[in-house]
Structure formats: structure tokens, C-alpha cells
Amino acid sequence: ETGVTQTPRHLVMGMTNKKSLKCEQHLGHNAMYWYKQSAKKPLELMFVYNFKEQTENNSVPSRFSPECPNSSHLFLHLHTLQPEDSALYLCASSLNRGPTGELFFGEGSRLTVL
């Protein structure tokens, strides 16, 4: 099993659809993150979970809804998205939120909103 696995790798949805992105880590980490990556822009932190508790929500619109049922799984529920939400969504994990908590990324879910 690879470290951080994301599904689906590609997703096309209409503005009225509801879909979910899934992330699973097999590294025994306690912190999990959702990042948004748009072309030529820095990675934007969306949500952070530490020991299953959401610690940060960086002013993300409510059409994005995270869920973290346990330390190994993270979901991003999507509904009534806008075309500008089209991007690569990256999941990451780290052992902890301490000073040497290296981020391990999944391969991303490429989302296209029509």
C-alpha cells in the first residue's frame, strides 16, 4: 500500500451534483490536510484535522464539507460547486503538527466543474 492514496484521480461534475473525494493514509499519521492547487498559484490550505478533530478551516466556502471519521481517512464532500473550483485537490498527512512533521502528499484528485 502506498503512503497516501486519493480517489478518484479525476472527477468531472456539474454545478448541481454532489460528489466526494476520499483520502486514505497508511503511515500511522495523526494529522491530515486538504489543499487546493490551482495553476501558477501556491498551494492553498483548506482544512486540517489533528487526531480526528478539525483544527483549521481557512475560510473555505460551505460548498466544501470535510469529514474525518478516523486518523486514517479523510473525505471532502462537494456540492453546488462553481467552475472556479476546478483544480487539483491534494490530501496530505503528517505524523503530528509538531516542528518536524513532514507532509506526505497523495497524487491528487483533478476536479473539473462544468
Next chain:
Amino acid sequence: QKEVEQDPGPLSVPEGAIVSLNCTYSNSAFQYFMWYRQYSRKGPELLMYTYSSGNKEDGRFTAQVDKSSKYISLFIRDSQPSDSATYLCAMSALDNYGQNFVFGPGTRLSVLP
């Protein structure tokens, strides 16, 4: 002023060249400095992680941090076509929740055979 500045490129070099990638930052609270490599259609992977000012070498890669100038660099010696990727600088500081990462937009590098 953006928190982290990085020239997005693209940068094209011939095989065997020495590559220099750079970032500047404004927040003096940053303590940890990283370089990530991201191949097309893949997630970023950590290349180098440094804490203090100075140089850190790993094979063909050298990371350099100058905290006084708020400037970090990544040097790639004897560059190979397999080094073609986007390189993201990242830095972090501790806040109330723990380590907070900030990324540059990435520099796209092409090494031509």
C-alpha cells in the same frame, strides 16, 4: 507583499547544467524550510528539509538558507532530464495549532537532453 515569492518559470536548461532555484519570504517567524518536487500529474514529494541557515547537501541537491536575507535556494548539479518537474519551496512556523506550512507557487523546470 506575498508571504513567499518564487519565480514560476518555466526554466529550461541543457542536461548537465547547474540549476539554481530560489524563493524569498517576508515572515521572519519561519523556522523550517523545505523543497518539494512535483512531477506532472503527481503529488509533491519532499526533497530537502532544513532548519538553520547554511547549506545541506544530498547527492546532486544542495539546499541553502539565509535567514538574514530571508532567501532560500535549491541547487541541482549535473541536471538530468528526470529532474524535469515543478519545484515548490515551502516554509513553516509554529502557531497555536502546530506547524503551519506556506508554499511558493512553484518553478517549472525542464532539463533538455
